[in-house]
Amino acid sequence: MIKSLKEKVRHRLLMDYQQLLSRDEIDTQELSEVVFKVIDEVSKRQAISLSEDEKKSALHEIIDEFLGLGPIEGLMMDPDITEIMINGPKKVYIEKFGKTIASDVVFEDERELMHIVHKILSPTRRRVDESYPFTDVSMKDGSRVNIVIYPVSIDGPAITIRKFLKEIRKVDDLIRLNTLDQRMADFLVACIKAKINIMFSGATGSGKTTTVNVLSDYVSNDERIVTIEDTAELHLSQDHVVRLEARQPNIEGKGEITIRGLFKNTLRMRPDRIILGEIRSAEALDMLQAMCSGHTGSLAVIHANSPQDVMYRLETMILTSGIPINLDAIHRQISGGLHLIVQQEQLADGSRKITYITQVNGMKDGQVVLEDLFRYEIESVDPSKVKGRWISTGYKPAFYNLFKKAGVALPEAIFNKD
Numbered sequence: 001m002i003k004s005l006k007e008k009v010r011h012r013l014l015m016d017y018q019q020l021l022s023r024d025e026i027d028t029q030e031l032s033e034v035v036f037k038v039i040d041e042v043s044k045r046q047a048i049s050l051s052e053d054e055k056k057s058a059l060h061e062i063i064d065e066f067l068g069l070g071p072i073e074g075l076m077m078d079p080d081i082t083e084i085m086i087n088g089p090k091k092v093y094i095e096k097f098g099k100t101i102a103s104d105v106v107f108e109d110e111r112e113l114m115h116i117v118h119k120i121l122s123p124t125r126r127r128v129d130e131s132y133p134f135t136d137v138s139m140k141d142g143s144r145v146n147i148v149i150y151p152v153s154i155d156g157p158a159i160t161i162r163k164f165l166k167e168i169r170k171v172d173d174l175i176r177l178n179t180l181d182q183r184m185a186d187f188l189v190a191c192i193k194a195k196i197n198i199m200f201s202g203a204t205g206s207g208k209t210t211t212v213n214v215l216s217d218y219v220s221n222d223e224r225i226v227t228i229e230d231t232a233e234l235h236l237s238q239d240h241v242v243r244l245e246a247r248q249p250n251i252e253g254k255g256e257i258t259i260r261g262l263f264k265n266t267l268r269m270r271p272d273r274i275i276l277g278e279i280r281s282a283e284a285l286d287m288l289q290a291m292c293s294g295h296t297g298s299l300a301v302i303h304a305n306s307p308q309d310v311m312y313r314l315e316t317m318i319l320t321s322g323i324p325i326n327l328d329a330i331h332r333q334i335s336g337g338l339h340l341i342v343q344q345e346q347l348a349d350g351s352r353k354i355t356y357i358t359q360v361n362g363m364k365d366g367q368v369v370l371e372d373l374f375r376y377e378i379e380s381v382d383p384s385k386v387k388g389r390w391i392s393t394g395y396k397p398a399f400y401n402l403f404k405k406a407g408v409a410l411p412e413a414i415f416n417k418d
Contacts, residue, residue, distance in 0.1 A: 070116050095350075133153070134146070145159065171214055177352075179352055192218040200301045225242070246262060278303070307372075311370070314334060356375045358372050359395070374392055
């Protein structure tokens with residue numbers, strides 16, 4: 001009965017109050033009064049008897065649908081929830097305090113869920129349909145959304161929302177969350193200021209983009225920064241920022257703009273700093289060549305399980321791209337351009353930590369030499385808590401002189417072996 005009432009109220013609002021609903025800023029009080037009035041009128045016309053609590057419940061659900069994201073609006077507002085995973089209308093999971101659990105939220109049916117999909121997509125240039133049944137978008141608050149619909153997603157639309165965490169803004173926030181320790185934080189901030197070339201590596205959901213967001217805040221406000229992303233996630237506070245986003249093909253299969261195409265254009269834009277949201281393909285070589293040719297301070301994100309895996313991933317991306325280049329030349333590009341790899345992981349207890357800070361220190365016997373400067377050593381593991389500590393390995397960065405050239409103070413003592 002309530003479901004039928006809500007459908008009729010929703011239809012009446014869309015038919016008779018489109019002017020109110022199409023405003024950029026909808027007055028919550030005004031909308032509440034209109035919705036309550038329509039609920040009252042529809043329930044009387046349909047001879048539906050509702051208690052005051054049922055009316056209020058229907059009111060809140062409809063308000064959430066038009067102003068927010070319907071049944072998941074409460075999950076979006078919960079600051080402890082970091083991810084929302086919707087597997088069709090009746091299964092909604094959340095990540096809370098690093099653990100994935102089932103929520104009690106459900107959608108009435110697939111149509112209501114698709115209404116939320118279209119609401120998420122409406123402010124963007126992205127689409128989903130049978131010809132292109134999946135996409136990534138960023139929401140207004142910075143949260144990232146992946147959407148997959150039929151025929152690819154068999155059991156109904158699948159939506160994954162990785163929420164943007166507003167409370168993580170400075171490196172001190174990462175220290176508070178035990179993502180890294182003070183020595184590592186001081187070192188990474190110094191690296192940003194001294195324009196060290198860094199790749200941030202880790203699996204999906206390990207916190208790479210959050211770390212890049214935080215550290216990029218220490219880039220000088222005098223620099224011209226160009227960000228290149230598949231889906232815009234980076235939120236920089238500096239004034240001189242150009243944000244570029246790749247574009248999927250249109251309905252005729254035309255108009256695609258790739259990360260590589262954007263990267264090549266970026267080199268003509270006189271950037272002081274390039275930040276690449278994710279390396280996936282042939283742009284890996286373009287990035288390395290840019291690092292070697294004077295575009296220092298470049299930051300990039302890559303999916304890999306360890307610093308050594310970063311090497312394998314770069315090799316594979318370049319070799320399978322069709323670019324005529326041999327492995328030895330790839331290794332020389334890596335060793336000549338890349339300074340540092342920051343590896344991040346989500347551990348068994350759900351915590352996210354930087355587990356390796358590894359330098360690239362030239363080549364030996366045709367292979368790129370990797371040396372850990374800092375690493376996280378696990379001492380014990382149980383489902384609720386991973387115990388361990390960060391250690392300094394005793395290696396001093398091969399690029400340490402770049403700190404002095406940039407006028408960045410960094411005491412050598414932080415590299416003393418633990």
